[in-house]
Amino acid sequence: MKGTKQSPRPGRFHALAGALALAGAALSAHAAPVTLNVVDVAGNLALTQKALEAFRDQHPDLVSNITFTNAPSPQLPGKIKAMQKAGRSDIDLVLTGTDALAAGIEQDLWLKLLPDHEAEFKGLLNQYARGPARMQELAQGYGLEVTFMPAGPLLEYNPAKVQNPPKTPAELLAWCKANPNKLIYARPANSGPGRTFLMGLPYLLGDKDPYDPINGWDKTWQFLKELNDCVPYYPGGTSAVMKELGEGSRDMTVTVTGWDINPRALGVVPAEFKIQAFDNFTWVNDAHYMVIPKGVSAEKQQVLFKLLKFMLEPKQQAMTYDSGYFYPGPAIRDVPLSAAPAESQEVIKKFGRPEYDELIARRPNAVPLNAKAMVDAFHKWDTEIGALKK
Secondary structure (H helix, E strand, C coil), X not given: CCCCCCCCCHHHXXXXXXXXXXXXXXXXXXXXXXXXXXXXXXXXXXXXXXXXXXXXHHCCCCEEEEEEEECCHHHHHXXXXXXXXCCCCCCCEEEECXXXXXXXXXXXXXXXXXXXXXXXXXXXXXXXXXHHHHHHHCCCCCCEEEEEEEEECEEEECCCCCCCCCCCHHHHHHHHHHCCCXXXXXXXXXXXXXXXXXXXXXXXXXXXXXXXXXXXXXXXXXXXXHHHCCCCCCCCCHHHHHHHHHHCCCXXXXXXXXXXXXXXXXXXXXXXXXXXXXXXXXXXXXXXXXXXXXXXXHHHHHHHHHHHHHHCCHHHHHHXXXXXXXXXXXXXXXXXXXXXXXXXXXXXXXXXXXXXXXXXXXXXXXXXXXXXXXXXXXXXXXXHCHHHCC
C-alpha cells in the first residue's frame, strides 16, 4: 500500500543479523591485543628492542605488552622442547644466532614460515642484500634473518703488549706458546667470535672440506688441541672474554667486526686496542634470526607475522646499526649508515675501522655450517677441546 512502511523480508533480516554477528566477532578478536614473550639468545635486543617496542606502540590494537628475556643459547632448545611436550607456549618469539637456529631445526622446534605461510611474506626474500640472502638460506624456511654481519675471524689485541700481531694460525700458536694464558676465547656454542674462529680455521689451514667438521677438519682439530695448551680456560660467553681483555688480564682474543666495535664504544675495551686480520682469510658471515616456536596460538601467529614484516622495513633495519654491536647490521638492501639514527652514525664514525670496508670488499666470504654440521662441530669441540679445561 502506498505510504506504508514495509517490514524487511525474513531472509534479508537473518543475513543482516549474521553479517553484524561476524563483524562483532571480528571486532572482538581485535579488541583483545596480545602479550608477546620474546627470548633473546644472541644479544640481538641491543639491535632490535627499540624497533620491537615501536611495533607495540604503533599497534596497540594488536599488542598490549612485550616482555623481553635473555637466555644462554645452549639451554634454550631443551627448555622449548620440554615446554612443547607439556603442551605449554610460554615463548612466542626467539631472537637467535645460527647456533640455536641450527639446534632448533635439528630438533624440529620452530614453526615453518616458508613456504607454509608464503602468502604472509610475499616478496620479502627479494629484499635481502646478496650476503644476507645466502645467510637466509640457512634458516631453511624456519625463520627470517633480521640482522647481518660479515663477522670474521679476526684477532683483537692490546698494542701495548703485542708489538707484532700474528697474521697466520702458525704465528698465533707460536705467540700463544710464548705468552701462555694471555690468549682467550669463549666456548663456540655460545659465542659468535668463538664459533666464527672455529669455522674460519678450515679455510686458513687448508683443510679438506670446510663444511664437514667430522671428516674434513683434521688440521683444524689438531691446531685447536695444540692451542689448548696455552689457553687458560674457555668462558661461557663473549662478554666475559671482553671484560678480561679490557681489564688487562689477557692480551689477545679472537673477534668479529661487531664485538670489536661495540665493547670499545661502551668502554669495556680501551678504544686504542687494535685488530689484525689473518693473511688470506675468508669471512665467515653471521646473522641473527627471528623464529617462532611450534605451539604458539594461531591468534599470536598472525600478530607475529605482521611483526616480522615490520622488522624488515628500512626504517627498523636502519636502527640495527646501533652501537656497532653487529656491524654493519642491516640485512636488507639499500640501508646506508646515513639512514641510521644520529647517535649510531657518531659511534661508528668514532669506533669503526676504515680497514673494514676494504677487507669486506677484498676478501671472499662464506656461509657458516648448516644445522647438522654446526651441531656436530660444537659437540666435537665440547668433548675434545673444551672438556680438556675444567
